[in-house]
Amino acid sequence: MISKTQYISIIILAISLGVLTAIWQINFWMTAIMIFLSVTLIMYIPYVWYMYFSQDTEKIGAYLKQRTKQPIIQFYCSLADSDERGAEEALHLLKKKYKSPNITAIFTVAYAALENRLSTVRDDILLIKDSSVRQYYEALLQIEEGHYDEAEEMSSTLTKPWMGESVKAELLHKKGLSEQAAVHETKAIELTKGMQRYLLVKKYKSLDTANPPM
Numbered sequence: 001m002i003s004k005t006q007y008i009s010i011i012i013l014a015i016s017l018g019v020l021t022a023i024w025q026i027n028f029w030m031t032a033i034m035i036f037l038s039v040t041l042i043m044y045i046p047y048v049w050y051m052y053f054s055q056d057t058e059k060i061g062a063y064l065k066q067r068t069k070q071p072i073i074q075f076y077c078s079l080a081d082s083d084e085r086g087a088e089e090a091l092h093l094l095k096k097k098y099k100s101p102n103i104t105a106i107f108t109v110a111y112a113a114l115e116n117r118l119s120t121v122r123d124d125i126l127l128i129k130d131s132s133v134r135q136y137y138e139a140l141l142q143i144e145e146g147h148y149d150e151a152e153e154m155s156s157t158l159t160k161p162w163m164g165e166s167v168k169a170e171l172l173h174k175k176g177l178s179e180q181a182a183v184h185e186t187k188a189i190e191l192t193k194g195m196q197r198y199l200l201v202k203k204y205k206s207l208d209t210a211n212p213p214m
Helices: 004-024 028-053 057-065 071-080 084-097 101-114 118-127 131-144 148-155 161-174 178-190 194-210
Strands: none
Touching: 028 057, 028 194, 057 071, 057 194, 071 084, 071 101, 071 194, 084 101, 101 118, 101 131, 118 131, 131 148, 131 161, 148 161, 161 178, 161 194, 178 194
């Protein structure tokens, strides 16, 4: 789905390139390639920016909300909003689209984490090939099962710093230390961008509302 601004930009670009190529007498195929590449950039640069680089969570959220017809975006938006039904519907569509056990395991585990039932998807956690993601969920599983010492030890070994901070925040929330948890929440957010930043901001806002500082 492209926005109205992108659509207008594509039209203006196509006309401009058509005029310029006529003036410079560039051949048809070169013109076609230039238009194709330009349109591709216009369509995908915003996606890449908001998914991986932006730090403006309000703009990230607005961008994503306009594209929830895409199952993967619907899934992550539902996770961010703690919408279990929406996440389940999107998960069903994602499992039909992606057949790789590694990919579907990531979605299955993320959904289970939303419902605080990681213990029911142990086998799926093991299927995740990305070691950093797998270890992150393993640490969260330790917290879910009350193995706090193990989780704390694992938080220091995670390869992505934001994951370590996120695990520490989760652990402190479980111990009822919401004020200390908030410090690690802030650090985790500062270490992320794009979709991941948006997910953390929404998650922590929900947690902090449910568990105000003592």
